[in-house]
Amino acid sequence: MxxxxxxxxxxxxxxxxxxxxxxxxxxxxxxxxxxxxxxxxxxxxxxxxxxxxxxxxxxxxxxxxxxxxxxxxxxxxxxxxxxxxxxxxxxxxxxxxxxxxxxxxxxxxxxxxxxxxxxxxxxxxxxxxxxxxxxxxxxxxxxxxxxxxxxxxxxxxxxxxxxxxxxxxxxxxxxxxxxxxxxxxxxxxxxxxQNGIVSAQQAFSGLILQNEIQHTGSDGISLNNGTMSIIENNVSKSKGNGIRINNPFNSLYRMNLSFWNAESGISIISPANVPTQGFNYIEENRTSNNGKDGIQVNQNNNFISRNKANENDDDGIDLDSNDNEVVENIACNNGNQDIENNGMGNSFFRNEDCDCDQDESSS
Missing domain, CATH: 2.160.20.10 (Single-stranded right-handed beta-helix, Pectin lyase-like)
Known part of the structure; x- marks a missing residue:
């Protein structure tokens, strides 16, 4: 050398x-x-x-x-x-x-x-x-x-x-x-x-861990398809969604913070508003003070547990999909419904919300 x-x-x-x-x-x-x-x-x-x-x-x-x-x-x-x-x-x-x-x-x-x-x-x-x-x-x-x-x-x-x-x-x-x-x-x-982290057209597979994203012109994190792990990110003050994922499968979204974004804190959606099979785990995230929903899920068959979705302008947790397990979430003081169920076959267990007196229900 x-x-x-x-x-x-x-x-x-x-x-x-x-x-x-x-x-x-x-x-x-x-x-x-x-x-x-x-x-x-x-x-x-x-x-x-x-x-x-x-x-x-x-x-x-x-x-x-x-x-x-x-x-x-x-x-x-x-x-x-x-x-x-x-x-x-x-x-x-x-x-x-x-x-x-x-x-x-x-x-x-x-x-x-x-x-x-x-x-x-x-x-x-x-x-x-x-x-x-x-x-x-x-x-x-x-x-x-x-x-x-x-x-x-x-x-x-x-x-x-x-x-x-x-x-x-x-x-x-x-x-x-x-x-x-x-x-x-x-x-x-x-x-x-535009976006903090984006894969707009192609499928994304990988790990997004412990990133800090602020003041983006569109979404903080915006990904398309694929199997991914999005863990412990802090996303705030985006002009779009904090985290927006289009049609993921077998993915993990855990312990993310998503505050003060103009649209939803976390949005899991399907193409053309037709729910597909997600099989994603959405766990222990905190979303608050977002301009739309705290957590929006428009995919079937997900496990949604131990999230906190408080003081968002629209719904705390908005389910526009079917057959999700919704367990031990806390949603309070949101502008519309704390937990909005627009799907079929969704199961609810030990959630805390301000919309009803009981914390345990089933679809």
Whole structure:
């Protein structure tokens, strides 16, 4: 392994990366570098000293581009510690790479996406990308835009003031044999023009854990289809729903906080208002002060237990579906009904609500 120092050994980052061999470390001293860096290597680390800045001058396309075609495949690339600013396409673009690690970068003032994972190839031997502790701010479109049909882990990133979505999952299902798995953990997302975390068209499979999402222009979390776990997220002050899931199955929604959203706190719905079979677990969530329902369920066959849905403008728990088990929930002081049952075959046991004197009933 060799350590290549910029600008001591090479005047530019690009020259150093081009010369680097497998296992080398490219260490970039503090300073401003006016360049876009193409990375076609295998197993190199590119580390910036504090104060190392890639400057796009509002004219260069990207800070780093990792891989370019299937013939120029990168692998095992680490990019860490840079300030990347003023580019017109992206701060970091992962295009053809099976393992990429983007850590502790500051990415700001980007016209399109902060980080984009834009691959159309499925790696049969597996691929994992890690994006951790990046600070992404003042982005024209998405903070992190994922079109990669592999495994992506996004953890402890701070995303603020983006024109579209904080984290956008946009994968073409026709390119892959099965759904990819995304882990979105402990990110902070504020002031997204559209959604905090979204998979608008494609099925989402993965884990969304302990994220804090505030002040979004639409939903805090908005996902489509798939099997997922959404656990311990804190979503507030969205102009849409706190958490909105369209047609999930065999999924877990547990211990989320969803307050002060313009629409419902948690909304589980089916396409075209026709309830499908959900078999989801909606447990121990707290929803209050939302503009519509605390919890809305328009899917059949779910287990809804130990939630608290208080002081929402419409219903606390609104059931527009059938054959749900509703157990030990607390719903009080909501604007319409505390528990609204518009379905058939729903079973209720030991719920507490302010609409009736008894706390136990059956359909």
């Amino acid at each position: 060799s350590i290549i120092v910029v600008p001591r050994d090479f005047p530019t980052i690009q020259a150093a990366v081009t010369a680097a061999q497998q296992g080398d470390l490219v260490f970039v001293k503090k300073g401003t570098y006016h360049e876009s860096v193409n990375v076609f290597n295998r197993s190199i680390a590119i580390i910036g000293e504090k104060g190392a800045t890639l400057e796009g001058n509002h004219s260069l396309p990207f800070g780093f581009r990792v891989g370019h075609t299937s013939e120029n495949l990168a692998s095992g690339i680490e990019i860490k510690g840079f300030t990347i600013q003023n580019y017109i396409q992206s701060g970091i673009s992962i295009e053809f790479c099976d393992f990429a690690y983007c850590l502790e970068n500051v990415i700001k003032n980007i016209k399109n996406d902060g980080i984009v994972i834009n691959q159309s190839v499925f790696f049969t031997n597996g691929a994992t990308h890690l994006f951790q502790k990046n600070k992404i701010t003042n982005i024209g479109q998405n903070g992190i835009n994922v079109t990669d049909p592999n495994i992506n882990v996004m953890i402890q990133n701070e995303i603020k003031e983006v024109g579209k979505n904080g984290i956008n999952i946009n994968i073409n299902q026709s390119t892959i044999p099965s759904n990819p798995f995304n882990s979105i953990i402990q990110n902070k997302i504020q002031k997204a023009g």
